[in-house]
Amino acid sequence: MKYLSTRGGLPPASFTDILLGGLAPDGGLVVPESYPAIDAATLESWRPLSYAALACAIISRYADDVPLHDLAAMTGSAYCVEVFGDDEVTPVSEINDGLFLLHLSNGPTLAFKDVAMQLLGRLFEHTLARDGRELNILGATSGDTGSAAEYAMRGRKGIRVFMLSPHGRMSAFQAAQMYSLPDPNIFNIAVDGVFDDCQDMVKAVSGDLAFKERFAIGSVNSINWARVVAQVVYYFKAWFAVTASTGPRPVSFSVPSGNFGNVLAGHIARQMGLPIARLVVATNENDVLDEFFRTGRYRVRGSAETMQTSSPSMDISKASNFERFMFDLLGRDPERVLALWQRLDRTGEFDLGGTAEFARIGDYGFCSGRSSHVNRLQTIRETAAASGRIIDTHTADGLFVARRWQEPSMPMVCLETALPAKFNETIREALGRNAPRPEAYCDIESRVQRYALMPRDVPMLKRYIAERCPRSG
Secondary structure, rough: OEEEOOOOOOOOOOHHHHHOOOOEEEEEEEEEOOOOOHHHHHHHHOOOOOOHHHHHHHHHHOOOOOOOOHHHHHHHHHHHHHOOOOOOOOOOEEEOEEEEEOOOOOOOEEEEEHHHHHHHHHHHHHHHHHHHHOOEEEEEEEOOHHHHHHHHOOOOOEEEEEEEEEEOOOOOOHHHHHOOOOOOEEEEEEEOOOOOHHHHHHHHHHHOOHHHHHOEEEEOOOOOOOOOOOHHHHHHHHHHHHHOOOOOOOEEEEEEEEEHHHHHHHHHHHEEEEOOEEEEEEOOOOOOHHHHHHEEEEEEHHHHHOHHHHHHOHHHOOOOHHHHHHHHHOOOOHHHHHHHHHHHHHHOOOEOOOOOOHEHHHHEEEOEEEOOHHHHHHHHHHHHHOOOOOHHHHHHHHHHHHHHHOOOOOOOOEOOEEEEHHHHHHHHHHHOOOOOOHHHOOOOHHHHOOOOOOOOOHHHHHHHHHHHOOOOO
């Protein structure tokens, strides 16, 4: 398997060549040259596999330069009851007739990002040790990516993490998860701005190829291909669970979406041959993705237009992974992608409405919807009343939009994003009581926190990194 750039400027590379990086050298995103096709017989042969074995079977199709026994050892240590507290890793439960919840919050930071990050930490450490190298991870988070990355990388040999987050725009629980870590290889940077500002700073540093090489800058954001492909696994696992009693049939998925990485993994699973009927993109009030899938217009919002909501991990108005889907939609033509993104950089938007490309959106199974604060409060209340289950705010967005697109006799799986304890203020507003909280996190907000407060200043960020790590090479 070889990897290319969505913008055409990357010579074909192997999985381990692109594993540690973020953006391709031309500013595009790394994509596989093709999606490995899975036939019906192979799909059914995977049904009885454990999560770890399934992960090895799927990811080995994309990482064929990683020795299979090494990959099996890494998936086995990442996806086990000791890490996720459940033999199933990502179990599925039925909320009501035909509507299911895929539980992705069993990891150490109580959010879906753990599923990919736990493997990513092991892949990074393995590759760095093999090559005798070190890595300085630079990332941006709107809430859950940061803590999942830091918990996966803390204490790992040869790895430092520099994580940017929007100051004052995460929940108190999310901020405390990150800022209370004492590990000397973890550096938290609170940026005076919104998530998109953090993301722009990361892209600016990663785009300085000389600095990136000198200080061995890598990425764990959703632009990292290995993280995306690790998320593909739980779509297969959920499909097996939902079709266990019926046999093979199409299933739809509703995905709370901000940076487009989670739903992109569903797109990849569908392209591989998993029988997915619909991929429902569920947004909050920051509805740039919903607007595109309804109208064909993709308009990036600035900081002033990005709303602070009660589902803060989706307060994103520039979806990093969207370019990978557009690469497929535009016939995998890097020149067309480059031209479109150059237009986006100049004008802040592009519009495919009325084009042949936009007419093919349905062929990929995509549809979308938008949820608001009132909608998520209502959904949290209704779900608790109907099933006794308390869901977090982002999952509520996913369920609200899922019900709009649910079809009779077609199973619909909503991807859970986190435990509700991470967003307790909204849970109290909805239900009049606190969300249940794991005992290990009962006092997390009162722990000592350490972070650097920084303006939106790329040169300052570069100096901060340079002062804290040796030069590579």
